[in-house]
Amino acid sequence: MNRARGFTLIEMIVVIVITGIIAAMVAVFLRKPVEGYFDTARRAQLSDIADTALRRMARDVRLALPNTLRVTDGDRTVEFLLTRTGARYRAQPRSDGTGDPLDISTLDTGFDILGPPITFQNGDRIAVYNLGPNIPGANAYVGDTLSAYTGPPGAQSHVSIAAKQFPLASPASRFQVVEGPVSYACDLTSGTLWRYWGYAIQATQPNAASLPSLAGVQAARLATLVTGCSFRYLEGVTERSGVLELSLTLSDGGENVTLYHTVHVDNEP
Template structure:
């Protein structure tokens, strides 16, 4: 007995393939836009997260800047400040019994004073600052309002320092002092298409002139944690500083634009800083 043969003809196979291709093209047209939108949105969210994290980090560090120590270069791409590690009030006069180690601004040999209030901690290399105005004659960077501490340790009730031939030029109206460490700089390298970067530099000596080039000393000699990448994919970056936004406060404006895959985001962050020395 003969059995019937079952299968597809060539015409049926070609028709199925053609219909499947048409359906696939139609599905691709409708699916492509949502998928592309999702990818673009994810890229933008990543850029926003990178920029926001970098700006918030920078803002937190600026909150502990020595009053009147923030400086921005003429291009607006380099920012530097002196971080405060400890602060307090110095004894400005003897007590009722005529005793007490007070800071005598009229003496060029007095090199110590008692700390009023909580004791402070000092690490090796820390420096003492009194009434920094950031102006010629009272500038911590140039050294007029800054002295090297000779006492180190934890919970110090008395601080000793090197006078250096002259006493501090001005007394603080509030009898305040600050202990600072080595400077911190943020430098932007701008490049079209997001090929630039924002980096943090630390661990270099205090200098009268602001370092503004990553290719020159002292920044070029730094590595590891002292030369840290805060944000990549930077297209433009600007720092602006108004020291007189109010009688006692300054305002730092930070703007960062990141670009990746044709997508760009621009974030601005403002930080109020205390400028009362």
């Protein structure tokens, strides 16, 4: 007769113990690589969020109306007037006396564009030679260098504006089309970087607390997990250029990422 063959209880216990020891050793060796992988992925995600936010800010800042950048809230809120386009205005009539130049010496309601037509929208404002708050009478935030566009929307070769006497003529006969103010504000309580737009131009810069309550304001969340930020504006020696320093810190799961970005600001009006 054939004898039954198998393994004893002791042999089974020995196998279980050896398997447990091997599994524990494997877990010890794999723990650090697995943790490192997740930490790397988390840092990459934080870096991507911060980089996208800073690039979006830089793109807007490069379209700012000259001499309108201002910072408040302990360097946590930055505001500027966003332009969409610009061109040169006719400063003198043609040799045959035709053409509609911009007359700086009196109230004027329109002027011709030199060059191809540009596209306007309802609510646009026209800015001429804005020099900022450091020059009396040439500050866009109080309306010195702005006039409302009153013509039809679409591509136009002539600019119709509300009657305005601009304080100064542009040496290069330039004008800009202003959409309106834009603010970036850090709310460290909620860990959010916000972009605000659609509100009226304010003589005094609004802060992060007052921006959400402004009439017509629209807001978009630009970044989350924000634990630190700093916006510092450094004016150039000639005040015709400047540098905006942007620093943003994001944190998640014990990982911290800080990105620093500088944006050249062209203040030549």
